[in-house]
Amino acid sequence: MRARGPAGAGFRRQVANYSFLIPWLIGFFALTVGPIATSIYLSFTDYGLMSPPQWIGMENYVRIASDDPRFWTAMNVTFTFVLLSVPLKLAFALAVAVALNKGLRGLAVFRAIFYLPSLLGGTVAIAFMWRQIFSRDGLLNRGLEYLFGYDGPGWVSSPSTALYTLVLLAIWQFGSSMIIFLAGLRQIPQDMYEAASIDGAGRARQFFKITLPLLTPVIFFNAVIQTIDAFKAFTSAFVISGGDGGPIDSTLFYTLYLFQEAFVNLHIGYASALAWVLVVIIAFFTALSFLSARYWVHYDD
Amino acid sequence: MINLALKDVVKRFGSIEVINGVNLEINKGEFVVFVGPSGCGKSTLLRMIAGLEPISGGELIIDDAVMNNVPPSERGIAMVFQSYALYPHMSVYKNMAFGLETAGLPRKDIKVRVQKAADILQISHLLDRKPKALSGGQRQRVAIGRAIVREPSIFLFDEPLSNLDAELRVQTRVEIAKLHKEIGATMIYVTHDQVEAMTLADRIVVLRSGIIEQCGRPLDLYNKPANRFIAGFIGSPKMNFLDIEFAERRVQGTVFKLAAEEIVVKTSEDMGAGTKAVLGVRPEHITTGKTAEVKLGTLTVSHVEQLGGQTLAYGRLEDGQSLTIVLEGQRAIATNDTLNVGIAHEHCHLFGQDGNRLND
Missing domain, CATH: 2.40.50.140 (Nucleic acid-binding proteins)
Known part of the structure; x- marks a missing residue:
């Protein structure tokens, strides 16, 4: 029995191949596919952890749409955050990238320094630091008092400003967008600018007529990634508001509301429905971006 | 009448001198070809005339005015790049109109000028296309068209045929010669190809290591090369x-x-x-x-x-x-x-x- 059939050998090889994938497959099914499928099911149930889920059909979704003022508050806060933080962050990232692209000495050092907040930004520690800076007697107010004698309010404890400190925190994490912009800027051939300068275009005209259009694929990519990220923002609001989206729900991000429903109020079924609504919202905006792309994104090939 | 003059023009990159004191006068309407082996400084010299490369020493004079520190767009020149450097996101029309729009010309005048250039180059039917939808030869024409609409007193060509295949290269070479007769503007043309130099030039300037080795009519260079380098460079097969x-x-x-x-x-x-x-x-x-x-x-x-x-x-x-x-x-x-x-x-x-x- 020296010779084995080719099918047998092939099968054995397949088994060997797939066995190497097992750690990933376990993770994929147990931690990704499983919870996703479960959450779809739970979104149609009334489930409070204490008793088994009760099938209630569309009731959770109907309540979200018709009878949940906090849902609309969360939507309002989240959309304000997305619409402010994404364009501002992208504009800031692009501005820094353009400045760095001028052939600055020590580019690598500056690039690293500017990228650092992106590495740290999502962590709880930074959010804590942010809260300290913007609190009633925080670093910002001390600075304002020292410089201008201005006695600032508690920025994070005032409903009218709390959200904007979060927007600021998001903008501060412009590093990863900047790195991508920088790579995009490097892709633009130098002779475009030479041709434009012979055509008499000054710096500003070169930027708006050459740089920006040729950068649109990168702008598009960054915009989509950052929009999705902004919709999912959680940590900063959780830490700065102390977990309740306060003051007066002014930092009640959608994900924070979802978290509260699920793990504070133990409305697991309702929270699952909220999660799926967020998925649909993000999918909608991403699809919209891709549909609009053909009108403003320039691809070379 | 002298259109352009170079007086002791020097170019240094750091401490390395790549153009070592070039003196040259070019008459109005002349077709001058800079030729030489790669690294001889011919492209650098052209880019200095264009204003894309600062001049380290000496004077560049165009129509009696010193141009050393004048921006490229105000030197009365137009340039055709080796890579064509067409704006990929603009239509052919927009590519050709860009410089005129920048200069703030009325739309009507721009249209007339672009149309005229497109007629000369027979690219009227391509005006709405993007560069990516054009063949190499068509892109080349658009690049020349973009130069023509500026109505410059001097055309600068930086190895414009090197991205074309052999057949198209010969054809375009003939067309550039015809274009020169038609427009009558001064043309400065950089190439490493001695056949292009021989066929196009009124006068050939042979450069080596940043120095003009010889400057003269093509047949003079062929018949009486000033030195062994020129003799070997001009003529094929080699002397x-x-x-x-x-x-x-x-x-x-x-x-x-x-x-x-x-x-x-x-x-x-x-x-x-x-x-x-x-x-x-x-x-x-x-x-x-x-x-x-x-x-x-x-x-x-x-x-x-x-x-x-x-x-x-x-x-x-x-x-x-x-x-x-x-x-x-x-x-x-x-x-x-x-x-x-x-x-x-x-x-x-x-x-x-x-x-x-x-x-x-």
């Missing part, structure tokens, strides 16, 4: 260089020794016996048979190329020096054949050991 030794002066000219032959070159040069020199003979000027004015000896053929219209033979003389000859028509020559080769007096180029031309 043959034979090492010869001074023997004596006679009434008919100077006698040199080449292998077993005594050759007489008409020059008044007097040198010590045994002084080495170089005889340059173009492959196309070499004749076979025993009647030549200057006999070069016997050539043993090592390789033959039949081009149909011409026959190329490569071989060695008795003393082992290699020689290439070009004969008109289809000759029945085979490897290991021996030929008696010779040349007329007027086709002999004599160079000294320093490479400079000795005979006139």
